[in-house]
Amino acid sequence: MTRAASPLLPMAYSDEVAAAKARDAPIVALESTIITHGMPYPGNLDMARSVERIIRDQGAVPATIAVLDGVLQIGLDSAKLEALAQTKGAMKLSRADLAFAIAERRTGATTVAATMIAAARAGIRVFATGGIGGVHRGAEDSFDVSADLDELSRTAVIVVCAGAKAILDIPKTLEVLETRGVPVVTYDSPAFPAFWSRDSGLKSPLMLNSPAAIANFQWVRDQLGVDGGMLIANPVPEENEIPRQEMEIYIRRALDNAERDEVSGKAVTPYLLDSLFRLTDGRSLATNIALVENNARLAAEIAVAMAD
Secondary structure (H helix, E strand, C coil), X not given: CEXXXXXXXXXXEEHHHHHHHHCXXXXXXXXXXXXXXXXXXXXXXXXXXXXXXXXXXXXXXXXEEEEECCEEEECCCXXXXXXXXXXXXXXXXXXXXXXXXXXXXXXXXXXXXXXXXXXXXXXXXXXXXXXXXXXXXXXXXXXXXXXXXHHHHHCCCEXXXXXXXXXECHHHHHHHHHHCCCCEEEECCCEEEECCEEEEEEECCEEECCHHXXXXXXXXXXXXXXXXXXXXXXXXXXXXXXXXXXXXXXXXXXXXXXXXXXXCHHHHHHHHHHHHHHHCCCHHHHHHHHHHHHHHHHHHHHHHHHHC
């Protein structure tokens, strides 16, 4: 069941999210590309349900966001979540094409940028994902820079992730975030993480060690009238990480394969993730699932702290 959110925009809340909004309960937004483009069925459904369960266990309400037949869904009930997990050919939606999918009554999964837009439209302040997009390696030639970075500079949503995806140029990504005025906070570590690895080799711009401190930081930003989002980098649990030096070997091989196969644009990231899955004998996917669950837990704790 869903409830209409607006007489104009085709947007609907799940019953669970609508009830949470009515009582001002903490809500955590979740993207949906990890379901449609991250892994095959039924593993993607198991992962999505696990992440939602973790958020509920922390006292918050999950809101998985997607566009289904032109309707922007804020929260998916069990049937819709399973249907999305089995959907073939869903669009991968960012800022440029989110409105297109709604206008043309298409089905699509939201990336970080699109999820931030939808979450802000729904009044949700906290969002958990795996890793953000950023500046791709070789961007000085390809100009391949993710829309996630600009979205973080303009949309007031806290994004909890395991850092930028390690397939990217992380130093340049951090430089762009600094230029855009986006606070980058690593949770309980002085080192900025690199998705599968706890340490990218770079010092984090800022560090906080409790959900309450993060909530307070955002409260002060609100009081100052500082707009835009905040990036919370949450290192993958130590027992699940793949060390940076080892992971870099696999990444370079995957990048070489992408260049050989002339992969470009939106196809690059899914191609590289698939290559890394094969090169690491599945370890990269296991780590990916672990870090998403870890991020969901922290995001829920932050949302609860902000509600308090």
